[in-house]
């Protein structure tokens with residue numbers, strides 16, 4: 650009886666963790682001679698924690714070094730993302746939805762890659778294809794993985810197959826898909842319990858043009874109201890942070906991943922904001938529909954508008 654670890658990429662997301670759990674469970678059902686153990690290559694994030702706790706599914710065991718072990722890789726096929734020691738492990742299978750990377754094996758393996766929105770979609774499809782019954786818990790976490798990776802079907806990576814498989818899973822899970830997706834995504838973008846300083850500093854980047862210093866932080870949310878209720882507090886802290894760094898402009902991007910828009914809050918140089926976004930700021934804010942990327946859509950116009 651061989652022991653085989655099913656494992657996703659480092660800095661695991663919900664898809665990596667859930668695929669490992671669900672595929673290990675699937676393999677255990679079609680091959681009773683070997684033992685399939687779900688594993689993880691790092692700490693789980695708050696979204697994954699929420700999903701596993703909600704359905705009472707145990708967190709997979711942490712594998713820090715895979716040397717000498719038998720592995721099945723899910724949700725990745727790049728050496729840069731694989732668990733440490735994988736170069737000295739035996740890789741039996743790869744199940745993934747990314748571009749083909751650089752992993753090499755010394756023996757033939759099962760390599761299943763499909764251009765769909767999540768590995769969860771592929772794993773769920775295996776259950777349906779082989780008519781292996783899915784428990785309510787397993788169907789629910791697989792649905793969570795699909796909704797997470799496809800940003801509730803809003804990501805351009807979403808395919809028809811993701812939607813169809815999600816529907817089939819939900820015949821077992823019995824959830825309100827849209828509402829469940831929001832609950833999953835909000836678990837990661839939860840701003841409750843974080844101070845204004847923590848929100849600002851969690852992803853703050855500093856820039857400079859000809860001695861003009863400015864800073865831009867970004868916080869992703871699934872709804873605006875919670876952060877908006879704290880706008881005064883956040884602006885006050887933003888002003889303090891900007892001042893401590895000698896910045897003439899400090900920007901807080903409140904990005905709504907559902908709505909695909911950004912409320913840009915700022916303290917300091919209003920003229921630069923006006924010029925950069927060709928909008929009249931109201932209460933230290935401009936609303937930017939379609940804007941989600943700091944490096945592509947916010948920093949270049951500000952940089953251009955300075956000086």
Ligand SMILES: [Mn+2]
Nearest residue numbers: 664724767768
């Ligand atoms: Mn994935």
